Amino acid sequence: MKINKFIIFIFLAVFSSFQCVCAQNPELEIVGKVIENATKQPIAYATISVIDIASKKAITGTITNAKGNFLLKTKASNFYIEVSFMGYTSKTFRAFKIENGVIDLRTIVLEEDIQGLDAVVVRAEKSQTEFKLDKRVFNVGKDLSSTGASVFEVLNNVPSVNVTIEGDVSLRGSQGVQILINGKPSVIASNDGNALGTITADMIEKIEVITNPSAKYDAQGTSGIINIVIKKSEKRGLNGAATLNFGVPNSNSFGLSLNKRTEKFNLFSQMGIGLRTFPDERKTINRDLVNNRSITSIGESAFDEKFSNILIGADYHIDKMNIVTLSGSYAYENETQGATSNFEQEADNNIDKWIRNERTEATNPKLRYELQYIKNFKRHKDQTLLFSALGSSFRKDQSSEFQNNTTVGDIPDFRQKSRTDYKLEEYTFKLDYTHPFLEKYTLESGAQYVVNIVGNDFEVSDFINGDWVSVPELTNLFDFTQKVLGIYTTAAFEGEKWGVKFGLRLEDTNINTLLETTSENNKNNYANVFPSAHASYKISDDFSLQLGYSRRINRPGLRSLNPFSNIRNNFSISTGNPDLQPEFTNSYEFTGIKKLDKASFSFSIYNRKTTDVMERISVFENNVSISRPENIGTNTTTGFEFNGKYAPIDWFSMNGDFNMNYFDRSGVFEMTTFDFSGNQWSTRLTSKFKLPAKFDVELSGNYRSKYKTLQQEIAENIFMDFGLRKKIFKGKTILNLSIRDVFASRVNESVTNQPNFYLFNSRRRGRFITFGISYGFGKGEAMEFSGQRR
Incomplete structure (x- = not known):
């Protein structure tokens, strides 16, 4: 370093x-x-x-x-x-x-x-936060690096970042954060497993928190970026951890992580096996207000997943100025799902009832691989050239069978099945060059090319007269290809008190969708410019102001474009739209950051204007509701956000987030005007206690107010999580108990109340209890994460 x-x-x-x-x-x-x-x-x-x-x-x-x-x-x-x-x-x-x-x-x-x-005697080098033009930099000092703790414990010390005992990372209360390693996507930071836990504190140089990304980063919308910068010269030695978890419902897993560093090589690996179960309770109501007919569905399902994964990689230090990294991971999942739904139909004073049973099986192989080359220069410590190539493939072979058995009425019994053969390939090539000059100036430039190739072969069949008959309108092969080429440059000046940074990014997007059976081809090619501007002023070492602007894009994903969906409930269908266009956002943000003796906090005032907003619209016919995303109008959001950490005493700390915003929607869809305004707010408060005998307790409360969309009203949501951790054998072993949604109060409800129809949807996962034990060996500490699905 x-x-x-x-x-x-x-x-x-x-x-x-x-x-x-x-x-x-x-x-x-x-x-x-x-x-x-x-x-x-x-x-x-x-x-x-x-x-x-x-x-x-x-x-x-x-x-x-x-x-x-x-x-x-x-x-x-x-x-x-x-x-x-x-x-x-x-x-x-x-x-x-x-x-x-x-x-x-x-x-x-x-x-x-x-x-x-x-x-080890720690005399100086305490971890400190620096305020940069477009980010906050948390430099990891000996007070953390000498403990051998995991990356999650380091992140928990970063302002505006919170990590639960289970290892869920959130930024400003949002878990939609993108995690990068050395400024780029990485196999280690992927969501396929807990490989991120293989990074220990003594490997980390600094952590960068970016809430309003500059033109250097992909323009695809995110809630923020956390960039973990690994030391260029890591300490030699062996460290690793073995983790065992048990849970109700099933959250059983075993994981082993190893990291070996020598003068020339840094070898890292991680493997895991396990079984996880995810229960689900659902209720839907479809009500035809014109013909006075309704269908109610109440159901339960259990999703079981057996998984195994392995990751292996190596850093090779060619010399002091050149490093090559090669890594790869493979995961295999075997899924089974059973669901039972009770339907009741009421029309013309007649009542029909039936039970719909589902049995689904699927296999999911996943492969990711990465090549990276970093060149440093003697001229300046921050002058670097980085090239990385990241590839991945995912496949899902899934089959489902449905059986309707009538219990009341004369509706015939009915059998149905579906088949899905899904393939995904993604390739990312990235080149970045950073050139500092004249001490206070920096130029950055680079390019990125991302290719997504998807194929989804979907078929639905009905059992008629002893034979399975394909349903043409629900059967097709959907191909999706997206290619995005991005080129950027930024220029920055950073003095002792103030600084400015300007950036410009050009992205060319090429999207092609094809429904092979019906030969419906949709092509969408567009080029966009994404400027960014940032300024900062340091009033003192403990108080800084930041001002930022960026233009972002949110491209529709496969689920939004694919016109086919699950048929678990024939009367409540969610589908995609191949004609969907991306939405664009101009984001403005003013932030103040203050550090006190035992506290740190930040406040932000922001304004975001989004055009071609993607919103799901429901249509209703014959008691069947079909939800489909459409581009409808604009949305202007103005809000206030507060984040704070307070540790009044050594054994107690609080971490809080509060976000409140006012939004104004306007737009027209199929001759209907959708103009309305509203507001929403959310808050999260996490309290952490260090008790005698090295017990750590964590309580986290979450609340989100109700709010409106174009057609729906989303109900409020409140829940609490609990965690208990005990370190033994000088931190080499950790006992961990976590309870997610302690009171099983996390229920997602929505109501669609239109002149001609009424829809109600409710979903609840329930309470999850997990106990884990982790043992660290070598120079590292036991890793503080469990085997939950990320």
């Missing part, structure tokens, strides 16, 4: 008063070299401290360079010297020779501390 100028600045400021006291003494030079005992290799970034004998406080200090050498100047007269490095036994020098004003400690050999990392 290159020397962090911010930390050096703080370090020198703290000890400048001691240097002034000794100004009358002649200046001494302290030189030497630090190596480790086992391999005789130099130790970079070891700490050399000059400590006053009387007060036992540090006077000044420095760290070793990449070759283990150091040079330190001091005017102190009554001191001793201490040499330390995390994971190694410190050495103290009280007797030394002074020749011609130089103290030469020659070669200092440090031995590994076999008693564990708890004995």
